[in-house]
Amino acid sequence: METQRNFLRNPLPTLPWICPTCRGVRTPGFDYCYPCQEHQTTSGGLLADVVAPIAYSPRTGQHHHHLRLYKSTPGSAQAHPHPLQDLIGDRLGLPWLTALSNPRHGSETRTFQRDWFTVQLPVESVNVRPLVLDDTWTTGSRAQSLAYALKSAGASSVAVVVLGRHIRPEHAASRPLLKAIEDPMFDPAKCAVER
Structure with a gap:
């Protein structure tokens, strides 16, 4: 972790x-950035209850490079399970849910889609609160489309x-955001949610 603190x-x-x-730059005159504002409008509010980005990933930075590299290793493209x-494996001690992706929405889709994912929650479970793990958030459309599918399937929170x-x-x-994060070292003790 110590070596990553220099670039996270x-x-x-x-x-x-x-x-x-999402902790991106808010659109002037709106409550959210442009993509998150669009998610709110098109989803009817069925979105993730909390989004916790662990670190920023500027396109020209080392973190961005690492996040792209781990998926491009031989055999990882379309690998099941996901890299x-x-x-993570079973470290969280939580069951894994399967989300089926609509083939009409490929990796280049950058807008919220109500029909992007189909999920089935465990029948015997009540008060299901899924935790979605995502590597990168560019527009958030994929994660929020999955949150929509989970809530539509009956999840109480996501x-x-x-x-x-x-x-x-x-x-x-x-640019102001990049300037604000230019020098500070990553602090793993800082909570991405409670600030």
């Missing part, structure tokens, strides 16, 4: 210019943990 950056707290959902599931909140350095609105 904690998410900023919810400031007037930071999106309270994250291989990494939490999303994201390893890297993607930031595009060429996006002018992101």
Whole structure:
């Protein structure tokens, strides 16, 4: 962990210019950034109850490189289980749910889709509260589409943990965020939710 502290950056707290959902840059005049505002509008509010990005992932940074690299190792493309599931294994002590992806929505889809995923919750379970693990959050459309499917299937709440909140350095609105995270070292004791 010590070597990653040099390039990992904690998410900023919810400031007037930071999106309270994904910790990206909020769209002026709106409560959220543009993609999160769109998710709110198109989902009817059936979204993740909490999104916890662990660190920012600027496109030109080492964290972004690592998050792309682990999926591009031989045999990991379309591998079952997903590389994250291989990494986590049974460490969480939670059952894994299977989400079936609609083939009409490929990896390049960047907008919320109500029909992106189909899930079946365990029949005998009550008060199901899934934890979604995602490697990167670019627009959040995939994670929020999955949260929508989980809630539509009966989940009482959904939490999303994201390893890297993607930031595009060429996006002018992101420059103040990149400046704000330029120097601070990653602090693993800082909670991404309670700030």
